[in-house]
Amino acid sequence: MSLLAKFSDLAVAREALADADPSKVVIDEILSPTEAMINGRHTILAGTNNYLGLTFDPDCVAAGQQALAELGTGTTGSRMANGNYSGHRALEMELADFYGYPYAMVFSTGYAANLGVLSALLGPDDAVLLDADAHASLYDGAAMTQAGIYRFKHNDPDSLDKRLSRLKDRAARTLVVIEGLYSVLGDTAPMKEFVEVKERHDALLMVDEAHSLGVYGEHGRGVVESSETEDQVDFVVGTFSKSLASTGGYCVSRHQELELFKYASRPYMFTASPCPSVVATTRAALNALRTRPELKAQLWRNAERLYNALKAQNLWLGPELSPVVAIRLEDRGLALNAWQRLLESGVYCNLMLPPAAPEGGSVLRFSLSAAHTDEQVDTLIERITALGL
Amino acid sequence: MNETESQLCQLLRTALDKEFPDLTAATDLVDDLALESIQVMDFIAEVEDHFDILIEVDRLANIRTLAELAKLVEAEVG
Numbered sequence: 001m002s003l004l005a006k007f008s009d010l011a012v013a014r015e016a017l018a019d020a021d022p023s024k025v026v027i028d029e030i031l032s033p034t035e036a037m038i039n040g041r042h043t044i045l046a047g048t049n050n051y052l053g054l055t056f057d058p059d060c061v062a063a064g065q066q067a068l069a070e071l072g073t074g075t076t077g078s079r080m081a082n083g084n085y086s087g088h089r090a091l092e093m094e095l096a097d098f099y100g101y102p103y104a105m106v107f108s109t110g111y112a113a114n115l116g117v118l119s120a121l122l123g124p125d126d127a128v129l130l131d132a133d134a135h136a137s138l139y140d141g142a143a144m145t146q147a148g149i150y151r152f153k154h155n156d157p158d159s160l161d162k163r164l165s166r167l168k169d170r171a172a173r174t175l176v177v178i179e180g181l182y183s184v185l186g187d188t189a190p191m192k193e194f195v196e197v198k199e200r201h202d203a204l205l206m207v208d209e210a211h212s213l214g215v216y217g218e219h220g221r222g223v224v225e226s227s228e229t230e231d232q233v234d235f236v237v238g239t240f241s242k243s244l245a246s247t248g249g250y251c252v253s254r255h256q257e258l259e260l261f262k263y264a265s266r267p268y269m270f271t272a273s274p275c276p277s278v279v280a281t282t283r284a285a286l287n288a289l290r291t292r293p294e295l296k297a298q299l300w301r302n303a304e305r306l307y308n309a310l311k312a313q314n315l316w317l318g319p320e321l322s323p324v325v326a327i328r329l330e331d332r333g334l335a336l337n338a339w340q341r342l343l344e345s346g347v348y349c350n351l352m353l354p355p356a357a358p359e360g361g362s363v364l365r366f367s368l369s370a371a372h373t374d375e376q377v378d379t380l381i382e383r384i385t386a387l388g389l
Numbered sequence: 390m391n392e393t394e395s396q397l398c399q400l401l402r403t404a405l406d407k408e409f410p411d412l413t414a415a416t417d418l419v420d421d422l423a424l425e426s427i428q429v430m431d432f433i434a435e436v437e438d439h440f441d442i443l444i445e446v447d448r449l450a451n452i453r454t455l456a457e458l459a460k461l462v463e464a465e466v467g
Contacts, residue, residue, distance in 0.1 A: 132430060148443075159438075166442065232425040358427065
């Protein structure tokens with residue numbers, strides 16, 4: 001059997017999707033943070049993770065243009081070689097200052113940040129306990145290490161507690177990994193309870209705030225801020241590709257050892273550093289996040305309108321109001337059909353099919369943006385209602 | 390079917406809230422029961438709690454049948 005034989009099942013599955021295949025969607029023209037032309041149709045974008053709507057922000061765009069002109073198109077090197085520019089260092093210092101932690105480390109993508117932190121931190125004598133619903137990048141990062149990998153039930157501190165107890169002495173060499181906001185159903189972690197459990201077992205806690213940066217907390221520092229656990233969490237990882245409207249990732253920590261991770265992190269060392277223009281737009285977006293609280297306020301107003309309108313229709317939604325609004329559907333065919341009909345009506349959202357969706361169902365996922373207008377939210381409500389789910 | 394395999398069958402029915410009338414030790418969790426990977430992982434979490442053990446995620450890659458899972462459980466219980 002050849003190496004390529006494994007793709008025959010995938011080919012059959014793809015054929016079965018036909019046109020209801022999200023991977024075939026092409027953004028022919030991007031018009032704004034919330035609008036695009038898709039298949040010749042003007043489409044409202046409601047599945048972009050562009051929470052603060054900064055992709056066309058004039059200050060961010062200007063910063064990127066200036067960086068392109070002054071610093072060129074790319075660094076063409078790793079941070080450990082010729083790719084370490086003053087802008088990278090400045091961004092790290094600004095992230096550390098934003099969080100009030102002494103150290104920050106920037107990676108080329110959010111995916112690389114998770115692989116990079118986990119692979120630097122964990123070795124064969126260690127263990128990692130992942131929330132069942134943790135993102136693929138966290139599982140992939142754990143797989144890169146030789147640590148023992150275990151799961152606990154989603155958002156269940158008691159399940160975590162039992163498993164740390166079973167690890168006995170090894171609990172003190174364990175990293176617990178959770179997310180602040182889970183991006184499929186839009187639920188948040190019970191942070192204080194998780195912190196209490198990990199402290200009792202002398203474990204460390206890493207929180208992936210990819211979807212919660214700029215969205216939660218009075219200052220936009222995420223669920224760690226809103227739960228008042230910033231002094232107890234050990235590592236926060238995040239991405240620039242959602243609220244900060246670019247690409248890249250980071251880790252911040254109150255532990256001075258983070259400064260040494262760069263010597264032990266292959267995803268940091270063996271890849272080109274972020275382009276200067278990406279660093280510049282990210283810095284401008286971080287500044288916007290810090291100085292324009294009205295963006296977060298508008299995001300939550302939009303989220304509340306959509307969530308409450310759908311809740312009133314008795315749809316199966318995620319368990320709590322958040323800018324991620326998820327409609328769960330048992331029937332896979334119904335979900336595919338609904339997603340396709342929405343797209344044809346001029347609304348783009350994300351479609352999660354098993355095994356990507358929890359509990360074996362399928363999910364239509366909407367992510368709101370501060371840039372969605374009232375009229376666009378009205379249209380979303382109207383088009384989803386018209387599906388008759 | 391030994392005692393561990395019997396307990397696993399019962400746990401499977403409880404965890405997934407389904408009758409599964411034809412379970413045997415040779416039942417393949419994915420091919421015979423059409424379980425999604427996420428459902429298998431949820432079942433494993435129940436197995437861990439029932440037997441008070443931990444099962445490494447990596448070790449599950451080679452487990453397909455209830456008999457194979459039972460052997461793994463017995464090794465962890467000791």
